[in-house]
Amino acid sequence: MDPEVTITKTLIGPDAIAKRVEQLGRQISEDYKGESLYICCILKGAFIFTADLIRHIECPLRVDFIRLASYGSGTNTSGKVKITKDVELPFEDCHVLIVEDIVDTGITLKFLVDRLKLHKPKSVRICTMLDKRSRREIEVPVDYVGFTIEDGFVIGYGLDYAEHYRQLPGICVMEAP
Numbered sequence: 001m002d003p004e005v006t007i008t009k010t011l012i013g014p015d016a017i018a019k020r021v022e023q024l025g026r027q028i029s030e031d032y033k034g035e036s037l038y039i040c041c042i043l044k045g046a047f048i049f050t051a052d053l054i055r056h057i058e059c060p061l062r063v064d065f066i067r068l069a070s071y072g073s074g075t076n077t078s079g080k081v082k083i084t085k086d087v088e089l090p091f092e093d094c095h096v097l098i099v100e101d102i103v104d105t106g107i108t109l110k111f112l113v114d115r116l117k118l119h120k121p122k123s124v125r126i127c128t129m130l131d132k133r134s135r136r137e138i139e140v141p142v143d144y145v146g147f148t149i150e151d152g153f154v155i156g157y158g159l160d161y162a163e164h165y166r167q168l169p170g171i172c173v174m175e176a177p
Helices: 013-032 049-055 106-119
Strands: 007-013 038-044 063-069 082-085 096-102 123-131 146-147 153-155 171-174
Touching: 013 049, 013 123, 013 146, 038 049, 038 106, 049 063, 049 096, 063 106, 096 106, 096 153
Parallel strands: 038 063, 038 096, 096 123, 123 146
Antiparallel strands: 007 171, 063 082, 153 171
Protein backbone atom coordinates (compact mmCIF):
# COMPACT_ATOMS: atom_id res chain seq x y z
CA MET A 1 0.00 0.00 0.00
CA ASP A 2 1.26 3.47 -0.92
CA PRO A 3 2.09 5.78 1.95
CA GLU A 4 -0.56 8.48 1.94
CA VAL A 5 0.67 11.87 0.75
CA THR A 6 -0.98 15.11 -0.18
CA ILE A 7 -0.20 16.32 -3.69
CA THR A 8 -0.39 20.10 -3.64
CA LYS A 9 -0.09 20.67 -7.39
CA THR A 10 1.11 19.32 -10.72
CA LEU A 11 4.32 21.22 -11.36
CA ILE A 12 5.05 19.94 -14.88
CA GLY A 13 2.48 18.10 -16.97
CA PRO A 14 3.10 15.15 -19.30
CA ASP A 15 2.92 17.26 -22.51
CA ALA A 16 5.53 19.75 -21.28
CA ILE A 17 7.77 16.85 -20.21
CA ALA A 18 7.48 15.12 -23.61
CA LYS A 19 8.28 18.33 -25.49
CA ARG A 20 11.32 19.12 -23.33
CA VAL A 21 12.67 15.54 -23.49
CA GLU A 22 12.48 15.67 -27.28
CA GLN A 23 14.37 19.00 -27.28
CA LEU A 24 17.07 17.56 -25.01
CA GLY A 25 17.43 14.50 -27.26
CA ARG A 26 17.90 16.72 -30.32
CA GLN A 27 20.50 18.87 -28.52
CA ILE A 28 22.44 15.82 -27.32
CA SER A 29 22.32 14.33 -30.84
CA GLU A 30 23.74 17.55 -32.26
CA ASP A 31 26.45 17.82 -29.59
CA TYR A 32 27.61 14.23 -30.12
CA LYS A 33 27.11 14.09 -33.90
CA GLY A 34 29.47 11.48 -35.35
CA GLU A 35 30.29 10.11 -31.89
CA SER A 36 28.88 7.26 -29.87
CA LEU A 37 27.57 7.62 -26.33
CA TYR A 38 27.61 5.57 -23.17
CA ILE A 39 24.45 6.45 -21.26
CA CYS A 40 24.71 5.89 -17.50
CA CYS A 41 21.20 5.94 -16.05
CA ILE A 42 20.96 6.48 -12.31
CA LEU A 43 18.36 4.12 -10.91
CA LYS A 44 15.68 4.14 -9.95
CA GLY A 45 14.44 7.66 -10.45
CA ALA A 46 15.85 8.32 -13.94
CA PHE A 47 14.68 5.14 -15.68
CA ILE A 48 11.54 6.65 -17.24
CA PHE A 49 13.38 9.83 -18.29
CA THR A 50 16.23 7.75 -19.77
CA ALA A 51 13.85 5.52 -21.74
CA ASP A 52 12.07 8.55 -23.22
CA LEU A 53 15.29 10.48 -23.83
CA ILE A 54 17.19 7.79 -25.76
CA ARG A 55 14.30 7.50 -28.23
CA HIS A 56 15.24 11.03 -29.35
CA ILE A 57 19.02 10.58 -29.49
CA GLU A 58 20.17 9.86 -33.03
CA CYS A 59 23.76 8.78 -32.43
CA PRO A 60 24.93 5.27 -31.56
CA LEU A 61 24.61 4.55 -27.86
CA ARG A 62 24.83 1.93 -25.17
CA VAL A 63 22.84 2.13 -21.97
CA ASP A 64 23.98 0.98 -18.55
CA PHE A 65 22.57 1.45 -15.07
CA ILE A 66 23.95 2.36 -11.69
CA ARG A 67 22.06 2.60 -8.44
CA LEU A 68 23.19 4.93 -5.71
CA ALA A 69 21.61 5.43 -2.31
CA SER A 70 21.65 8.58 -0.22
CA TYR A 71 18.01 9.17 0.74
CA GLY A 72 16.57 5.92 2.06
CA SER A 73 12.87 6.37 2.74
CA GLY A 74 13.07 9.98 3.92
CA THR A 75 12.91 13.31 2.12
CA ASN A 76 16.39 14.55 3.05
CA THR A 77 19.74 13.21 1.90
CA SER A 78 21.94 11.46 4.45
CA GLY A 79 25.01 13.02 2.79
CA LYS A 80 26.58 9.57 2.42
CA VAL A 81 26.48 7.90 -0.99
CA LYS A 82 26.77 4.19 -1.52
CA ILE A 83 26.60 2.10 -4.68
CA THR A 84 23.95 -0.60 -4.53
CA LYS A 85 24.23 -1.63 -8.21
CA ASP A 86 27.32 -0.83 -10.28
CA VAL A 87 27.70 -0.33 -14.03
CA GLU A 88 28.54 -3.43 -16.03
CA LEU A 89 29.67 -2.26 -19.48
CA PRO A 90 33.20 -0.96 -20.09
CA PHE A 91 33.38 2.75 -20.92
CA GLU A 92 37.08 3.63 -21.02
CA ASP A 93 37.73 6.11 -23.85
CA CYS A 94 33.97 6.68 -24.33
CA HIS A 95 31.80 9.77 -24.05
CA VAL A 96 29.72 9.21 -20.92
CA LEU A 97 26.37 10.91 -20.38
CA ILE A 98 25.00 10.51 -16.86
CA VAL A 99 21.20 10.71 -16.86
CA GLU A 100 19.70 11.76 -13.53
CA ASP A 101 16.16 12.50 -12.40
CA ILE A 102 16.96 15.47 -10.16
CA VAL A 103 20.08 17.35 -9.13
CA ASP A 104 19.56 18.54 -5.59
CA THR A 105 22.53 18.93 -3.23
CA GLY A 106 25.07 17.74 -5.82
CA ILE A 107 26.57 15.24 -3.38
CA THR A 108 25.50 12.12 -5.28
CA LEU A 109 26.57 13.43 -8.69
CA LYS A 110 29.95 14.66 -7.46
CA PHE A 111 30.57 11.19 -6.05
CA LEU A 112 29.53 9.52 -9.32
CA VAL A 113 31.44 11.85 -11.66
CA ASP A 114 34.65 11.38 -9.64
CA ARG A 115 34.16 7.60 -9.63
CA LEU A 116 33.45 7.37 -13.37
CA LYS A 117 36.49 9.50 -14.23
CA LEU A 118 38.70 6.80 -12.67
CA HIS A 119 37.83 4.66 -15.73
CA LYS A 120 39.35 7.24 -18.11
CA PRO A 121 36.36 8.14 -20.31
CA LYS A 122 36.76 10.68 -23.14
CA SER A 123 34.26 12.93 -21.40
CA VAL A 124 31.63 12.91 -18.68
CA ARG A 125 28.55 15.10 -18.93
CA ILE A 126 25.33 15.28 -16.95
CA CYS A 127 21.74 15.41 -18.17
CA THR A 128 19.00 15.91 -15.58
CA MET A 129 15.26 16.19 -15.83
CA LEU A 130 15.10 18.56 -12.84
CA ASP A 131 17.64 20.99 -11.39
CA LYS A 132 16.95 22.26 -7.88
CA ARG A 133 19.75 24.85 -7.61
CA SER A 134 18.48 26.31 -4.34
CA ARG A 135 19.55 23.14 -2.50
CA ARG A 136 23.03 22.83 -4.02
CA GLU A 137 25.77 22.10 -1.49
CA ILE A 138 28.42 20.97 -3.98
CA GLU A 139 28.69 22.49 -7.44
CA VAL A 140 28.53 20.00 -10.27
CA PRO A 141 28.49 20.94 -13.96
CA VAL A 142 25.04 20.10 -15.32
CA ASP A 143 25.19 20.17 -19.11
CA TYR A 144 21.56 19.45 -20.02
CA VAL A 145 18.62 20.52 -17.86
CA GLY A 146 14.99 19.68 -18.48
CA PHE A 147 13.51 22.09 -15.95
CA THR A 148 14.81 24.22 -13.09
CA ILE A 149 12.53 24.02 -10.07
CA GLU A 150 12.26 25.64 -6.66
CA ASP A 151 12.66 23.80 -3.38
CA GLY A 152 9.96 21.29 -2.55
CA PHE A 153 9.60 17.51 -2.64
CA VAL A 154 8.49 16.24 -6.03
CA ILE A 155 7.15 12.90 -7.17
CA GLY A 156 6.10 11.35 -10.47
CA TYR A 157 7.74 10.62 -13.83
CA GLY A 158 10.13 8.22 -12.07
CA LEU A 159 10.62 10.23 -8.89
CA ASP A 160 9.34 8.57 -5.75
CA TYR A 161 8.46 8.94 -2.13
CA ALA A 162 9.39 5.77 -0.20
CA GLU A 163 9.41 3.81 -3.51
CA HIS A 164 5.87 4.91 -4.43
CA TYR A 165 4.32 7.35 -6.93
CA ARG A 166 6.91 6.84 -9.73
CA GLN A 167 4.08 6.03 -12.18
CA LEU A 168 2.49 9.50 -12.09
CA PRO A 169 2.69 10.90 -15.64
CA GLY A 170 3.57 14.42 -14.53
CA ILE A 171 5.85 15.87 -11.88
CA CYS A 172 3.88 16.82 -8.77
CA VAL A 173 4.72 18.65 -5.58
CA MET A 174 3.83 16.76 -2.42
CA GLU A 175 3.38 18.09 1.07
CA ALA A 176 6.24 17.02 3.31
CA PRO A 177 5.14 14.15 5.55
